[in-house]
Amino acid sequence: MNAAACMQAGICLGPSIIGRNKQYMSTFFYTRSIYIIESFEAICFLFICYVTTCQIDTHMIKRVGRLAFINGIVLFLIPFLWGQFTAILISKRLGGRPAGVPPAEFHHVAIVQSTMFFQVVYGVLSNLKMLNTEPGRLALASMMVHDCLSWCFFMLNIALKHNTHSADKNHAYFLSAAQMLMIVVIVYVFRPIMEWMMKRTPVGHSLKASYLTVICVLLFISSLWSEFVGLPYFFGAVALGLATPKRPPLGTGLSEKMGCFIWYFLMPCYIIGIGYNMDLSLFSLGDLIRYEILFGMVRFAKVVAVALPSLYYNVPLWHAILVGFIVNIQGIYDVQIYKQNFNYRKISKKTFGAMVMSAMINSTILIVVVKKVYQTMSKRNPYKRRTVQHCRIEAPLRILTCFRQREAVRPVLDLVELSRPAIGSPLSVFALNLEELNNHSLPLLIHHKQEISPFVVPSPRDQIVKAFHNYEKTNPETVLIECFTAVAPRKTMHEDVCTIAFDQETDLVVLTLDAGMESWERLLCRNLLQTCPCSVALFIDRGRLPDFRFVPIKKLCITICAVFLGGPDDREMLAYATRLANHPSVELHVFRLLDHNGASPLRDMVERNHDMRVINMFRKENSENNIIFREVRIEEAVELMELLRKEGDDFDVMMVGIRHEENLLMLEGLSEWSNMKELGELGDLLISKDLQLSVSVLALHQ
Missing domain, CATH: 1.20.1530.20 (Na+/H+ antiporter like fold)
Known part of the structure; x- marks a missing residue:
């Protein structure tokens, strides 16, 4: 009052x-x-x-x-x-x-x-x-x-x-x-x-x-x-x-x-x-x-x-x-x-x-x-476009990973491992632990700069920081990690994420979530998608990625599928998928969805030209054995659902774009019964009970 x-x-x-x-x-x-x-x-x-x-x-x-x-x-x-x-x-x-x-x-x-x-x-x-x-x-x-x-x-x-x-x-x-x-x-x-x-x-x-x-x-x-x-x-x-x-x-x-x-x-x-x-x-x-x-x-x-x-x-x-x-x-x-x-x-x-x-x-x-x-x-206007697509392949990628549970640390580290370059400029990772403001009088944004003393019993917050520091020590030449903790109210939690993303000039924010998102987590996603000064990825972990700490990389094979329909979000998704494909354990499958005539389903000619240029460059520069490119003709949403139901569980991670052109025939009707619109039509479909898939989902927004 x-x-x-x-x-x-x-x-x-x-x-x-x-x-x-x-x-x-x-x-x-x-x-x-x-x-x-x-x-x-x-x-x-x-x-x-x-x-x-x-x-x-x-x-x-x-x-x-x-x-x-x-x-x-x-x-x-x-x-x-x-x-x-x-x-x-x-x-x-x-x-x-x-x-x-x-x-x-x-x-x-x-x-x-x-x-x-x-x-x-x-x-x-x-x-x-x-x-x-x-x-x-x-x-x-x-x-x-x-x-x-x-x-x-x-x-x-x-x-x-x-x-x-x-x-x-x-x-x-x-x-x-x-x-x-x-x-x-x-x-x-x-x-x-x-x-x-x-x-x-x-x-x-x-x-x-x-x-x-x-x-x-x-x-x-x-x-x-x-x-x-x-x-x-x-x-x-x-x-x-x-x-x-x-x-x-x-x-x-x-x-x-x-x-x-x-x-x-x-x-x-x-x-x-x-x-x-x-x-x-x-x-x-x-x-x-x-x-x-x-x-x-x-x-x-x-x-x-x-x-x-x-x-x-x-x-x-x-x-x-x-x-x-x-x-x-x-x-x-x-x-x-x-x-x-x-x-x-x-x-x-x-x-x-x-x-x-x-x-x-x-x-x-x-x-x-x-x-x-x-x-x-508070209006944040980055001086240049902060996206994965516009980050040069030889330049260091800067990622802000956000999570709100200690159990999410392992899948976050798995995603960091997949994003880590084999050679070249190191990957810069900013790990942000999100805590709800319920037992504190003051909102906090803590930058963990000091090592945790081995003589002190670590708190849950310290254990999270220690896990990231240990990973950095095992990969000192290819990964640089800084840890933060944000204690904030649910309604304004996105402010801390946007502040760090802006200050650290990150190219991508990755928010790790469970499939059963609460209403306030969905609000956090919406706020990030609207206000974040760089690209945003929503990672729904289903436990399909292995623990890289205990399994040798040479014995692993991580299969990732990128579903490309068209538009800026799909181009961003493909750019990130290309970086993941550089990991020695990754096998990348790219499904390009076309209409029944074998053409792009988009009506916007400018976007179609951008898509064609990106696809041609991708096929030209990525002809390695670990990358498989397929063009699939889809006429209706039913055919798309059948494709995903049949192929989905063959992969560990499926990557999709969040936004797509409105009134696409192959997506018609999907948005009407969508439960999680924050993931887009395809992302929501992949985690829905109708398909009954267990694949992890990575949905990107440019």
């Missing part, structure tokens, strides 16, 4: 607009109802704090880079100092403070405006599908460092206030001890209780209702304890959220369980509670201008605080500015901090209204700006 939209609804319901009607206010906002609404408002923010914080993996602070660490420190210091300087400047030089606002309040407003929240940035990036983008990663990592410093400063400030303002020093020491005890109980009592509940929950199942009730009780105990020891009530929710185990069914699982209750039941109460305390008629245009000068200067300081270190570390200018815009977006956390300060009488009702109104307008504008700027920046 968009925070700005929530605030607009609250303002409309409050005394600024509809609330001017006294009968309406007396009916809906009588004294007793206000207490009830404020109670629900506090409970709403309590749950929001807990649910958003329990998704934060505290171990990620160890992974932030030097730039993010510096950004976090500078983001903490510069807006704070610049805000105080601006408050003094407005008070002394620019006509004074807003009417009725004392100096202490105006300076306090500058301090509050300089605060930022990781949870707000995370929510915005998640909604914009920018979590695993480069600006998104930098913003999240910087905000994590900033939040750590902010909470440390906050706790230190609370402790100093207790010691300096308390007449009874023993009482101050008691409060400090009670605060430390609360943290100890949350970590060493409440966390083990939640871990016990996780062990009692079967894998893949959600939490029982009774366990969810226990978590709610722990949440209320933590918040009540916070109030008793002189801390804001939501501090207990944040502490419990950080201590909550991040593995399913907790972590993100709690958000799915509680989301409906929070956003559709409690949130309306929160909106009304905020709107009731806003009265836009209290401040004049001059007051509003003074407030906006202060707010604008603090926001400008945040952009500068991010941009300067980023530019020093050679981050592109617009990337740095975009990160500055992202950290300036405000949300429900900011509004609740304003409300807390209003409740504690640190800011007036006029100041509260100005801050909420400014936050709403600022966030609405910045979200649109961030979205448009990133869409413009």
